[in-house]
Amino acid sequence: MLNQLLQKLDEKKERMIEIRRYLHQHPELSFEEEKTSQYIAEFYKDKDVKVRTNVGGYGVVVTIEGGLPGKTVALRADFDGLPITEEADVPFKSQNPGVMHACGHDGHTAYLMILAEALIEVKDQLKGNIVILHQPAEETPPGGAIAMIEDGCLDGVDNVFGIHLMSLANTGEVHYRAGEMQAGRSYFKVKIQGIGGHGSAPHTSNDSIVAASHFVVAAQTIVSRRINPFDMATVTIGSFDGKGSFNIIKDSVELEGDVRTMSNEVRATVETEFKRILAGLAQEFDITYDLIYSHDYPVLVNDEEMTELVSKAINKADIPEIKAVLETPxxxxxxxxxxxxxxxxxxxxxVGAKPEDGPVYPHHHPKFTINENSLIIAAKAMAAVVAEYFEQ
Structure with a gap:
């Protein structure tokens, strides 16, 4: 079956690229992907599968029923864009002003659509079922996965796999990791309230900018002095909104940012210390504050057995386009x-997607681009995983 799949994918490679370029030209923001969802659903309309639309929002779930009994595996690809004005010099540049695919989700969707088509064509040989998860809104919390799960997208599913194209990794490489692979994320917004006044008489006021500035510095000691050096954590203040007139003492400022951690224990420690510093700040500077502190995406933890299956399957398949299968930090x-x-x-x-020529830009950059050869590599790698899964 795997040889048939690989041959079919080779035959469909150009269509895969065409789909990716169409999606790249028509990006939509998280929770606004109505037309993209319709485009995906239309692709499956005349195929021998069950299609559910508007799953948890704009999600599309496609069920491929195999010809033989067995387990059910899900494959997921996301399809939302980002609020970025594209600067990449490509002929299929975004036609939606201020929105672009700057993270490779167009490539994820294109490879999975074509892989799904190939799997449908060999479905009588499948020893089980395959659920294709086309997910919206990965970029923006709370994300599209939660709503799709609540709407039943994993009902009856035994295992799940996903791929992300990586512009900074060499094309031809596949990277895997068992256990903790990606960080959990928290969000915060703080309004520090002082007493405004005239710049010539600071003693009659209570300067919120001074208090907030102390907080910016103190917050960095959470990582440097409260977190074990062998644990991972970041505290980033990405917005300091204190703009005003040069001779006016601001009565309030707002800070906004995020926290990344690789364990629930560290996540709890950061939150506790964050709030402790704010409480001390209120006493030291005689200010008050309003705080929003919320947790969104959890730590991504890969199953040991399923990750071993991934590395074994791709190595065993001996796919010509794949030059290395590497464990990643x-x-x-x-x-x-x-x-x-x-x-x-x-x-x-x-799956590595580094462009062959020119400068390489990271994800979420306005000049982000990928090597389109990564699409066929992603499709073949996942095909190998599916074949090994059902063989086992």
Missing amino acids: PASASEDFAYYLQKVPGSFFY
Whole structure:
């Protein structure tokens, strides 16, 4: 079956690229992907599968029923874009002003659509069922995975797999990791309230900018002095909104940012210390504050057995386009695929997509682009995983 799948994927490679380019030209933001969802659903309309639309929002769930009894495995790809104006010099540039696919989700969707088509064509040989999860809204919390799960997308599913294309990893490489692979994320917003006044008489006021500035510095000691050096944590203040007139003491400022951790214990420690510093700040500077502190995407934890299956399957398949299958260190980025892994065992892995020529840009950059050869590599790698899964 795997040889048939690989041959079919080779025959469909150009269509895969065409789909990716169409999606790249028509990106939509998280929770606004109505047309993309319709495009995906239309692709499956005349195929011998069950299709559910509007799953947890704009999600599309496709069930491929195999010809033989067995387990059910889910494959997931996300399809939302980002609020970025594209600067990449490509002929299929985004046609939606201020929105672009700057993270490779167009490639994820294109490879999975074509892989699904190939799997449908050999479905009589499948020893079980395959559920294709086309997920919206990965980029923006609370993310699309939660709503799809609540709407039953994992009902009856035994295991789940997903791929992310990586622009900074060499094309031809596949990267895997068992256990903790991507960080959990928390969000905070703090309004520090002082007493405003005239710049010439600071003693009659209570300067919120001074208090907030002390907090910015103190918050960095959470990682440097409260977290074990062998544990991972970041505290980032990405917004300090204190703009005003040069001779006016601001009565309030707002800070906004995020926290990344690789364990629930460290996540709890950061939150506790964060709030302790704020409480001390209120006493030291005689200010008050309002705090929003919330946890969104959890730590992404790959199942040991399913990850071993991934590395074994891809090595065993001996796919010509794949030059190396490598264990990767954990990443500090977050990913809502973690929610699927909290429900069923599975594995999330990376496929290198570094462009052959020119400068290489990271994900979420306005000049982000990928090597389109990574699409066929992703499709073949996942095909190998599916074939090995049903063989076992």
